[in-house]
Amino acid sequence: MFDFTYHRPATLANASTQLANAEHKPLAGGMSLIPSLKFRLNRHAALVDLGAIAELRGIRREGDTLVVGATTPHAEVAGSTLVRQALPALSVLAEGIGDPLVRNRGTIGGSIAHADPAADYPSAVLGLNATVVTQQRSIAAEDFFKGVFETALQPGEIITAVRFPCGPLTQRAGYAKYRQPASRFALVGVFVVQTAAGVRVAVTGAAPSVFRFTAAEAALNKRFDPSALEGVTLDANGLNSDIHASAVYRAHAVVEMAKRAVAAALGQGGSN
Amino acid sequence: MPTVSMTVNGKAVSGTVEGRTLLVQFLREHLGLTGTHVGCDTSQCGCCTIHLNGKGVKSCAVLALSCEGANIVTIEGLATADKLHPMQEAFREHHGLQCGFCTPGMIMSAVEMVRAKGHDLDEKTIRKQLEGNICRCTGYHNIVRAVQAGAAAMKGA
Ligand SMILES: Cc1cc2nc3c(=O)[nH]c(=O)nc-3n(C[C@H](O)[C@H](O)[C@H](O)COP(=O)(O)OP(=O)(O)OC[C@H]3O[C@@H](n4cnc5c(N)ncnc54)[C@H](O)[C@@H]3O)c2cc1C
Ligand code: FES
Ligand code: FES
Numbered sequence: 104m105f106d107f108t109y110h111r112p113a114t115l116a117n118a119s120t121q122l123a124n125a126e127h128k129p130l131a132g133g134m135s136l137i138p139s140l141k142f143r144l145n146r147h148a149a150l151v152d153l154g155a156i157a158e159l160r161g162i163r164r165e166g167d168t169l170v171v172g173a174t175t176p177h178a179e180v181a182g183s184t185l186v187r188q189a190l191p192a193l194s195v196l197a198e199g200i201g202d203p204l205v206r207n208r209g210t211i212g213g214s215i216a217h218a219d220p221a222a223d224y225p226s227a228v229l230g231l232n233a234t235v236v237t238q239q240r241s242i243a244a245e246d247f248f249k250g251v252f253e254t255a256l257q258p259g260e261i262i263t264a265v266r267f268p269c270g271p272l273t274q275r276a277g278y279a280k281y282r283q284p285a286s287r288f289a290l291v292g293v294f295v296v297q298t299a300a301g302v303r304v305a306v307t308g309a310a311p312s313v314f315r316f317t318a319a320e321a322a323l324n325k326r327f328d329p330s331a332l333e334g335v336t337l338d339a340n341g342l343n344s345d346i347h348a349s350a351v352y353r354a355h356a357v358v359e360m361a362k363r364a365v366a367a368a369l370g371q372g373g374s375n
Numbered sequence: 376m377p378t379v380s381m382t383v384n385g386k387a388v389s390g391t392v393e394g395r396t397l398l399v400q401f402l403r404e405h406l407g408l409t410g411t412h413v414g415c416d417t418s419q420c421g422c423c424t425i426h427l428n429g430k431g432v433k434s435c436a437v438l439a440l441s442c443e444g445a446n447i448v449t450i451e452g453l454a455t456a457d458k459l460h461p462m463q464e465a466f467r468e469h470h471g472l473q474c475g476f477c478t479p480g481m482i483m484s485a486v487e488m489v490r491a492k493g494h495d496l497d498e499k500t501i502r503k504q505l506e507g508n509i510c511r512c513t514g515y516h517n518i519v520r521a522v523q524a525g526a527a528a529m530k531g532a
Binding site: 202 | 377393394395397416417418421424427430431432433436437438440441443484487488491504506507508
């Protein structure tokens, strides 16, 4: 690791000032950033640790919105009664990230800012049509994820919270993940949501970035049941292909995980 | 260079570190607490597991400076002068180790597991909770037995 200056501001305002310098980088749980710094792939003059900023952490419900602070660790989302009541599928997702040690440290803000194509949270953010809030603006999920490790965030922009619609707005939701057994990241992961405005199906792990599986949405809009996905296919063109799974394999796995996610949303079958 | 202060195994400690100094380096190289191992240095193996404010974390992926004011417990902090911690005793009793390299991390994870999931642990729970700790020797079987016994023994301790 190249050396850097370390800052630990106590307020968002101070963090914003310190991050106005393009050579400075936010640090959250460090579960992705520190390993990548060890490879010396990047070099930053300073790291600005967000861990002491109280206003960035915690979970609250505001009417039909569940607000998760950016530095809330995965374990806290997984264990939260508020989350379990408002969006049980989100707590299932958080409980399946990495391992307990990673969940104690890694944060939702870090996960979506990093935008690993195989990360779990992006599927919930897009599936639930959440809003990513920064100190400057609100970004709709559809506009947030741009590609491999690429988001709409501008240099110096800090995610403060993610706002998930819940309550009557999201009638039912389910997540199913086919884990890459060594890394535990998603070989493919599918988040399915039934809302008053229709079904949304978001897929992670399969392509350079999270995307909506519109053919599955159309089928599930007719009938919200796993069997509605019989015969639905996903084009393997443009999907990820690596030593763990070919694009064709992933395309098939997405449909199967979508069925399991629907079953989970209906309260059938176990977790993954 | 900046200084950092924290409590390690009940004692107040401080040292001068670089921005990039990892918590595990601080523990091993500055404090001489070499019970915390570095197996992979890539956040995969869990050999470097310690408790940071009561939570198990991989100390190879935490900066020392992020732990200003924190309460840290390492494997050296579990036993008393003349008595092993019940979880350590259970690993000995149930042959939960071979080379022993992964053992400090396994035990730190196991102790946190009891705090999070209670004393009555089934095999499935133990295996799921140990997903962050890799052992290249034992095949995990005796580790799972040791954790189960150690968790039960901690009830009385
Ligand atoms: C062994 C292992 C297994 C894992 N398994 C999984 C898995 O199964 N599924 C999964 O989804 N993830 C997995 N992860 C990744 C994990 O979830 C990370 O916690 C997450 O990707 C990054 O979050 P972090 O808080 O650690 O961020 P950091 O590593 O601190 O930061 C990551 C990036 O986000 C930026 N950033 C952080 N916070 C903010 C913010 N508030 N605003 C703007 N930018 C910010 C940083 O500058 C950096 O570029 C795994 C990691 C490990 C080490
Ligand atoms: S040395 Fe830290 S996880 Fe392997
Ligand atoms: S006992 Fe050798 S690695 Fe676990």
